[in-house]
Amino acid sequence: MLFNSIDFAIFLPIVFILYWFVTNKNLKQQNLLIVLASYLFYGWWDWRFLSLILFSSIVDYVIGLQLLKQENITKRKILLWTSITVNLGFLGFFKYYNFFLDNFVSAFSFFGMEIKASSLSIILPVGISFYTFQTLSYSIDVYKRKLEPTKDFVAFSAFVSFFPQLVAGPIERATHLLPQFYKKRTFNYSIAVDGLRQILWGLFKKIVIADNCAEYANLIFNNSSNYSGSTLALGALFFTFQIYGDFSGYSDIAIGTSRLFGFDLMKNFNFPYFSRDIAEFWRRWHISLSTWFRDYLYVPLGGSRGGTWMKVRNTFIIFIVSGFWHGANWTFIVWGVLNAIYFLPLLLTNKNRNNLETVATGKLFANVNELGSILITFGLTVFAWIFFRAENIAHAVQYISDLFKNPDSFLSINIYWKYKKTILLIVLFVFIEWLGREGQYAISNLGLKWKRPFRYALYYAIIMAIFWSSGKEQEFIYFQF
Known part of the structure; x- marks a missing residue:
């Protein structure tokens, strides 16, 4: 169901x-x-x-x-x-x-x-x-x-x-x-109401963001040889927000539904695309799985307590197993290896425990260094998602090769205009997530800070957007895992 x-x-x-x-x-x-x-x-x-x-x-x-x-x-x-x-x-x-x-x-x-x-x-x-x-x-x-x-x-x-x-x-x-x-x-009325609010935001992530992004991500990935480099870049970007909206949206609905019945589930996503390095990303992405592997595999293997070789070995094991957990395809293993390579320099320089606090806490804007770190981490993540989404290794390699074949196409405004509605939805989504990044979920903070007329205007806008987009119903990506 x-x-x-x-x-x-x-x-x-x-x-x-x-x-x-x-x-x-x-x-x-x-x-x-x-x-x-x-x-x-x-x-x-x-x-x-x-x-x-x-x-x-x-x-x-x-x-x-x-x-x-x-x-x-x-x-x-x-x-x-x-x-x-x-x-x-x-x-x-x-x-x-x-x-x-x-x-x-x-x-x-x-x-x-x-x-x-x-x-x-x-x-x-x-x-x-x-x-x-x-x-x-x-x-x-x-x-x-x-x-x-x-x-x-x-x-x-x-x-x-x-x-x-x-x-x-x-x-x-x-x-x-x-x-x-x-x-x-x-029964706790305030907890139940907050649960409904979280369900609403989860449905928005899934139906408005993920399903709209999926329409173009599937089209571009399934016919990648027919598109220019800029369109392939958009395809990777659309999938990046598809998988986040899809999976974190499911988690929000699950957590919100549980609260209706008096249960507390762990937070599974903590605004991962605002991470300043890959270590922070993995502390914020699919938290329940990454901590499971940490406690039941990484730590029993010795964790990072041993020498350099043990640290390197355990890092690759944990990421490769995590990749293989996602599916029976070499693309997931390569995705895991890529993330291990991203993570390794931070581990070896003892910087993997930096950035434990939410970026720009208590501030409206991040500083230049933080913004640069976020963009670099996000770019590395988008690149790795290409392997995750590709049908096989050959498809991923060809996709990346075609991505850089025609750099002039990145300057074509017409290409971006073609996908303007989905791009605008992503921009709006990122804006709301940024404003609510210190909360349990994006609109939990906004719901507490905004005055009632603005708060209800936001809720009604979300509901209208859900009904407007509800004709493109798709299964959740992680059902296949």
Whole structure:
């Protein structure tokens, strides 16, 4: 079920009413309602894959209880690796089977050996990368004794399948989200209103910004050999804002929806395109995934505590794995390697922890140095997104080659005029994001600072823009990951 669909517009109020007016006196009933609503939400896409979520929930629930009873270190490790193997086994089969098979065959063909192997027509279950990592966080934290395993299977199932963030995050830690299912929730009007405001801004990001950018990004990338360098640059720019509006918009809707039901989800995007270096960008982009890899992969590998070689090795591992997490294509791995290369100089010069505060805090404008750093970081990010969006490595290389073939085309005003509506939308979007960059989301700050007439004028303008653009409905990009 898509957040930007009529189905969800009907589904959400019904669940909300049942949650607060029918089951509100019984915590177990509320949790059970969340499970049923979440399974309906997910099964709306394809009910067959509900068995995966259920099986994963049962496996990790049982392993958690066994870890509680078991003190033997070897047996505890066996239990942990059982959870890791089952969860990553499902993920590997559905997401990477054909990738490894095709590359295995190609490798032997390179040495003159022909191997006959048939790839499978595998449908990738929506959100499997997200809920797999969420359940793994539970098993790992229980193993490390950071979390007491739950004996409430309904609460645990609600944690695994919680519908607002089930298919595209944020990837919640068990230590943060699971305890919220144990506590009685009471309706808070101000939090609910702020949640609706965040949903509104998320819908604007998705429907007005991402979907409009997607129309031209898809056209340009799918027919890149037919366009001039300036148009290809615009295509990369459009995709840059498409993926941000699409994914951060989903996160805003997920977080806002959760607040309607009395839950607090972690912030997943923190205005990443205003970053002054790549390290800051990765502290602000897909925060739930980057911190997951940091805590469960980077730190266990040694982090940055060892020598130079260990720092370099761990940096490349974390970015390559992050790239591969996004999909079974070499383009994602190259995208990860590029970001590792961007990040490495900062790490080796101990500047990766600079710029911890929001740029130009308390000021309207950034200074010249900050603006220059933002533009350089943004340019590097746009370049890397070309590999992320391209169909394959050859397409990405050709796209970049064609991008610089005809530099004179960048001076043609007619090309930019052709896409004027989308360019103006991006400029307006960046302006609003800049004004609200110190808030939890862009219009949260504006909603508090502006007087009521201006505030409501902004909300009505956003609603009108959403309805004006709603005819170009597209799935969220991260559903494929």
